[in-house]
Amino acid sequence: MSIPYGRQLVDDDDVRAVCDVLRSDWLTTGPAVARFEAAVGEFVGAKHAVAISSGTAALHAAMNAAEIGPGDEVIVPALTFVATSNAVLYSGGRPVFADVDREKLVIDPASVEAAVTSKTKAIVGVDYAGHPCDWDALSAIARKNGLVLIDDACHALGAEYKGRKIGTLADMTILSFHPVKHITTGEGGMVLSENPTFFDKVKRFRNHGIDTDQRQRAERGTYQYDMVELGFNYRISDIGCALGTSQLRKLPSWLAKRNAIARAYDEAFSGGPLVPLGRAPDVLHAFHLYVVRTGHRRDTLFRRLRAEGIGVNVHYLPVYLHSYYRRTLGTAPGLCPVAEAAYAEVLSLPMFAGMTDHDVERVADRVGRLSGEG
Numbered sequence: 001m002s003i004p005y006g007r008q009l010v011d012d013d014d015v016r017a018v019c020d021v022l023r024s025d026w027l028t029t030g031p032a033v034a035r036f037e038a039a040v041g042e043f044v045g046a047k048h049a050v051a052i053s054s055g056t057a058a059l060h061a062a063m064n065a066a067e068i069g070p071g072d073e074v075i076v077p078a079l080t081f082v083a084t085s086n087a088v089l090y091s092g093g094r095p096v097f098a099d100v101d102r103e104k105l106v107i108d109p110a111s112v113e114a115a116v117t118s119k120t121k122a123i124v125g126v127d128y129a130g131h132p133c134d135w136d137a138l139s140a141i142a143r144k145n146g147l148v149l150i151d152d153a154c155h156a157l158g159a160e161y162k163g164r165k166i167g168t169l170a171d172m173t174i175l176s177f178h179p180v181k182h183i184t185t186g187e188g189g190m191v192l193s194e195n196p197t198f199f200d201k202v203k204r205f206r207n208h209g210i211d212t213d214q215r216q217r218a219e220r221g222t223y224q225y226d227m228v229e230l231g232f233n234y235r236i237s238d239i240g241c242a243l244g245t246s247q248l249r250k251l252p253s254w255l256a257k258r259n260a261i262a263r264a265y266d267e268a269f270s271g272g273p274l275v276p277l278g279r280a281p282d283v284l285h286a287f288h289l290y291v292v293r294t295g296h297r298r299d300t301l302f303r304r305l306r307a308e309g310i311g312v313n314v315h316y317l318p319v320y321l322h323s324y325y326r327r328t329l330g331t332a333p334g335l336c337p338v339a340e341a342a343y344a345e346v347l348s349l350p351m352f353a354g355m356t357d358h359d360v361e362r363v364a365d366r367v368g369r370l371s372g373e374g
């Protein structure tokens with residue numbers, strides 16, 4: 001039996017919650033969507049929440065709300081999933097890549113500061129692996145330059161920075177509910193914000209740019225609607241949201257479980273050749289990923305572990321090294337040396353709430369043994 005690097009955990013309560021919605025009047029744009037938005041908003045302490053069809057759609061909606069368009073630059077970290085930077089392209093803007101911090105691999109504020117130009121309109125921080133960015137430093141840069149600050153927290157639901165939960169640390173916060181993330185809706189995402197203007201824009205963008213949704217028109221007894229801007233069908237179903245609300249109840253125990261797995265790995269690898277990423281003392285890590293540095297033996301280790309059924313993975317090739325980016329933006333190696341060096345040696349180990357103690361021991365044993373070989 002092989003162990004994947006991440007996997008959803010779905011129990012009977014989740015199945016019941018989904019079945020209840022299937023027998024109800026609303027499969028989409030119904031009350032389960034609003035309930036999920038309220039539940040996540042309450043969990044993180046955010047005023048406004050809009051559930052949307054994916055984390056990628058959430059990023060796109062945030063770029064639209066920030067009014068990113070042709071000629072605008074958005075600073076993004078080099079080391080992230082391509083969706084972070086693709087969202088800038090969807091809006092016609094230009095992603096500008098900042099390097100990451102050597103220890104934690106989150107966006108480096110000094111690199112962000114150096115990348116600001118008169119065309120910069122927004123900064124996106126990614127809480128890589130579930131470790132919060134240096135949000136105080138990023139906020140200061142955003143304030144000083146009048147920029148919109150976006151938190152791509154797709155790895156970090158439940159994480160805390162200096163005692164504050166991820167979700168209110170930027171102008172807009174993005175979540176993903178893909179099955180490998182902390183909680184799932186199948187496919188799904190969310191935009192959190194304290195700002196009512198951003199909230200209204202994201203909500204409208206989710207539904208073709210139309211001013212009301214189907215349920216609002218039913219309640220008001222009208223057939224009329226106005227499309228005020230160009231939006232998309234980025235709606236999420238009640239089926240997915242019922243699953244999400246049921247999953248959210250288990251999130252605190254799952255976060256504790258992820259932290260316990262991380263402690264077990266830390267202990268197993270201490271004194272060995274593998275070096276876990278650094279952590280700031282004033283954060284609660286959400287451990288979407290457990291990443292180790294392997295030195296020059298990464299690819300050998302990757303192959304051997306995969307052959308033994310250990311689902312290790314690599315996060316990420318710096319975005320600008322993908323062929324599409326090289327071809328269209330003319331980017332090349334050398335742009336963000338810290339991210340490139342990290343890419344060459346990082347390995348993500350299996351990390352998910354459903355791991356058994358036996359799974360954790362098996363991974364720790366195989367990784368420990370194989371990393372000791374040449």
Ligand SMILES: *Cc1c(COP(=O)(O)O)cnc(C)c1O
Pocket residue numbers: 054055056057080081083084126152154155175176177178187188189
């Ligand atoms: C998962 C992820 C996304 C995209 O989320 P989807 O729900 O898969 O569209 C964006 N950014 C980061 C950092 C992610 O990990």
